[in-house]
Amino acid sequence: MTDERYWKGIQRFNEKEFFEAHEILEDLWHEYRETDRTYLQALIQISAGMYHADAGNFKGAKSQLAKGVEKLSQYPASHQGVDVRLLLRDLSMCLTTIDHCERGRAQISPNSFFPAIQLTTKHTQESETHHGNNDH
Amino acid sequence: MITEECINCGACEPECPNVAIYAGGAQWELNGATNPPISDSFFYIVPDKCTECVGHFEKEQCAAVCPVDCCIPDPNRVETEEVLFDRAKKLHPDRTFPELSPATSHFRKA
Numbered sequence: 001m002t003d004e005r006y007w008k009g010i011q012r013f014n015e016k017e018f019f020e021a022h023e024i025l026e027d028l029w030h031e032y033r034e035t036d037r038t039y040l041q042a043l044i045q046i047s048a049g050m051y052h053a054d055a056g057n058f059k060g061a062k063s064q065l066a067k068g069v070e071k072l073s074q075y076p077a078s079h080q081g082v083d084v085r086l087l088l089r090d091l092s093m094c095l096t097t098i099d100h101c102e103r104g105r106a107q108i109s110p111n112s113f114f115p116a117i118q119l120t121t122k123h124t125q126e127s128e129t130h131h132g133n134n135d136h
Numbered sequence: 137m138i139t140e141e142c143i144n145c146g147a148c149e150p151e152c153p154n155v156a157i158y159a160g161g162a163q164w165e166l167n168g169a170t171n172p173p174i175s176d177s178f179f180y181i182v183p184d185k186c187t188e189c190v191g192h193f194e195k196e197q198c199a200a201v202c203p204v205d206c207c208i209p210d211p212n213r214v215e216t217e218e219v220l221f222d223r224a225k226k227l228h229p230d231r232t233f234p235e236l237s238p239a240t241s242h243f244r245k246a
Binding site: 019022023025026029030041044045048051052057059060063064067 | 201205
């Protein structure tokens, strides 16, 4: 995946700018017609789910995250520079937290667990180079 | 309908051929009358203006562009192709609609 929007979307997600992450990835998704379109949609739904969780819409969060997880589960452990296995693990923990929040057993706070999209080592180096060349 | 998973990206609104989609909190219009918003929190579809794109496209355009799959058929309002097509004709009285085909109705498969 060479489109800068992909890496920028991931970066925004990891900065907990979930709405912006979804917007950037959606912009790419609308144009994308190759086999990874479903993968991109998974990332968008995960971003949307985290946005809803952050806003206290736990029902919407669970539904979106579940849809994102289902799509993401179709991909190998490492895909397009992302450690999918770790992300799925984190999302599973996050869904448990959100479920507790929905039941009133926990509250979302700045210290709450948020998943991060971890890059594989090779792509961490590549994306750092890529961002270094494109930052204004 | 649009579910509460809507993230308010607005991608769906311009796609609707019947102008049936409105932003949360916005009043909606039909036959010269203005009505209160159906949702204040997120985008919504006015059921009396939605034809599920029958008469226009092979599938629902709002669902096609929604990245989070929150534009879904309303399970509490299941309408026939005939009802939807009649609505399309009433919403666009100045337009002549050709006979329905797979290109203009999701009820028909190519």
